[in-house]
Amino acid sequence: MMHPFTNKKHFEYFDDDSKSNIAAKPKFDTEKTHSLLTLHGPNGASYNFTSCWCSVNRQAMHSDASYESKDATLPSTIHPLLLKKHVEFLVGYTPANNPYEYAVTEHLRMNGMFWSLTALDLMGALDQMDREAIVTFVRDCQHRNPPAPFAELEASEALRSRTVDASHATAAAAASLPSQALPNAPDTNTGVGSDATPSTDARTNAAQEAARQKYVKQLVAASASQRGGFGASIGHDAHVLSTLSAVQILCLFDRLDAIDEEATVAFVASLQQPDGSFVGDVWGEVDTRFSLCAMACLSLLGRLDAIDVQAAVRFIQSTANFDGGFGRVPGSESHASQVYVCLGALTIAGAVDACVDRDQLGWWLAERQLPKSGGLNGRPEKLPDVCYSWWVLSSMCMLDRLQWIDAERLAKFILACQDDVAGGIADRPDDMSDPYHTVFGLAGLSLLARLGAPDAKVQSDQEGVVGVSAGLAIKPVNSVYCLPQDVIDRVMQRNKDRRK
Numbered sequence: 476m477m478h479p480f481t482n483k484k485h486f487e488y489f490d491d492d493s494k495s496n497i498a499a500k501p502k503f504d505t506e507k508t509h510s511l512l513t514l515h516g517p518n519g520a521s522y523n524f525t526s527c528w529c530s531v532n533r534q535a536m537h538s539d540a541s542y543e544s545k546d547a548t549l550p551s552t553i554h555p556l557l558l559k560k561h562v563e564f565l566v567g568y569t570p571a572n573n574p575y576e577y578a579v580t581e582h583l584r585m586n587g588m589f590w591s592l593t594a595l596d597l598m599g600a601l602d603q604m605d606r607e608a609i610v611t612f613v614r615d616c617q618h619r620n621p622p623a624p625f626a627e628l629e630a631s632e633a634l635r636s637r638t639v640d641a642s643h644a645t646a647a648a649a650a651s652l653p654s655q656a657l658p659n660a661p662d663t664n665t666g667v668g669s670d671a672t673p674s675t676d677a678r679t680n681a682a683q684e685a686a687r688q689k690y691v692k693q694l695v696a697a698s699a700s701q702r703g704g705f706g707a708s709i710g711h712d713a714h715v716l717s718t719l720s721a722v723q724i725l726c727l728f729d730r731l732d733a734i735d736e737e738a739t740v741a742f743v744a745s746l747q748q749p750d751g752s753f754v755g756d757v758w759g760e761v762d763t764r765f766s767l768c769a770m771a772c773l774s775l776l777g778r779l780d781a782i783d784v785q786a787a788v789r790f791i792q793s794t795a796n797f798d799g800g801f802g803r804v805p806g807s808e809s810h811a812s813q814v815y816v817c818l819g820a821l822t823i824a825g826a827v828d829a830c831v832d833r834d835q836l837g838w839w840l841a842e843r844q845l846p847k848s849g850g851l852n853g854r855p856e857k858l859p860d861v862c863y864s865w866w867v868l869s870s871m872c873m874l875d876r877l878q879w880i881d882a883e884r885l886a887k888f889i890l891a892c893q894d895d896v897a898g899g900i901a902d903r904p905d906d907m908s909d910p911y912h913t914v915f916g917l918a919g920l921s922l923l924a925r926l927g928a929p930d931a932k933v934q935s936d937q938e939g940v941v942g943v944s945a946g947l948a949i950k951p952v953n954s955v956y957c958l959p960q961d962v963i964d965r966v967m968q969r970n971k972d973r974r975k
């Protein structure tokens with residue numbers, strides 16, 4: 476039977492302290508939670524409706540609760556950590572073995588390489604990859620050359636026929652699109668119908684020529700502003716997401732010397748806006764993800780001085796919500812992955828304590844663990860997903876609240892998502908594995924291993940250890956950069972040496 480929403484009932488529930496004794500969590504603070512659940516709107520109005528999600532989650536954590544939240548079911552057999560299979564899965568994730576996936580994920584190539592290579596390094600198997608070939612590919616994705624002069628592009632017959640020299644990557648990418656997909660782009664295919672009058676012809680041709688010139692100018696401007704940035708693949712537009720992945724990959728291989736570092740710094744710094752936020756690329760989308768990408772990239776290059784860090788912190792503060800979490804932009808919903816990027820940026824800036832209530836946000840993050848499966852979700856009332864083992868746990872590490880998670884149950888959830896035949900880790904049990912969930916599952920296990928020795932209850936004589944101790948077989952991971960800690964130590968030492 477479905478009951479209507481009754482605020483009073485939920486508050487009665489919260490007011491009963493006897494129900495709040497959940498192991499490994501701080502004592503329930505009724506007063507604090509009431510204020511946490513009150514959203515202050517404009518004109519002094521306040522709303523308490525948010526008690527709904529929080530209380531149902533809490534109810535579900537009690538054995539006598541009748542409420543069933545969305546959750547996944549774990550299989551009856553959970554394998555130990557299948558490291559060898561995961562290495563084989565990632566090393567074998569080649570264009571030849573996955574031609575369709577390879578073709579349709581070209582726009583994610585740089586990120587995909589970062590996920591796979593980091594996972595391999597966490598498992599101590601990075602030497603199985605062709606280091607020089609990868610470094611060469613990454614270097615070729617950097618927009619290094621000065622943009623083509625306007626006159627050259629403007630006069631380009633190739634632009635009209637849409638086959639442009641590969642060195643004009645931006646123009647080539649744009650010119651390969653159908654003209655109707657491009658703002659103000661001239662349509663050179665359709666022209667004017669034969670029944671048009673000469674004067675209409677002339678006007679149309681003049682308008683088309685003006686539009687074409689304006690369009691070429693836009694391409695030249697876009698090309699100039701991309702210098703130093705990295706595309707996801709060779710010839711792709713530069714973006715801060717692929718630029719950070721490129722820098723992270725070069726950190727893994729200790730080959731930052733392979734790129735034009737100064738141009739990279741200039742590209743990333745050029746993305747900061749007057750309000751402290753960052754756009755991802757020349758087309759102007761703002762997102763707190765880009766704040767972390769920019770700040771992580773510059774700190775790995777030892778060049779945080781190239782941006783206004785205080786302004787960046789102020790923008791992130793402006794995206795904080797009443798529940799302690801963070802969103803993409805001011806006013807947008809709290810989400811665990813946005814919490815990660817904001818906390819990561821604040822950690823790099825050394826501003827966590829000035830901006831965050833560690834207990835309040837730690838509580839919201841701990842609430843992401845689901846009662847049945849032990850997996851973590853990204854928002855209330857969503858299914859668990861292995862990748863949140865990274866977004867949530869790394870955030871709790873940065874808050875020094877990792878111990879608020881039931882580590883053994885989460886480790887079991889991650890292990891239950893392994894593909895015991897093909898290798899790799901999926902988002903949920905029985906789903907298809909992929910490099911993205913593989914790296915974040917492994918990184919999550921690595922963080923869980925920080926919580927100490929395994930519990931004897933989760934060991935199995937036949938199949939090895941299943942549980943927290945599985946993480947001990949993986950290198951320690953840095954909770955801000957998602958890179959092995961030894962890589963971060965080496966990069967930070969390099970930056971220190973260069974400052975001398």
Ligand SMILES: [Zn+2]
Pocket residue numbers: 860861862863902912
């Ligand atoms: Zn996921």
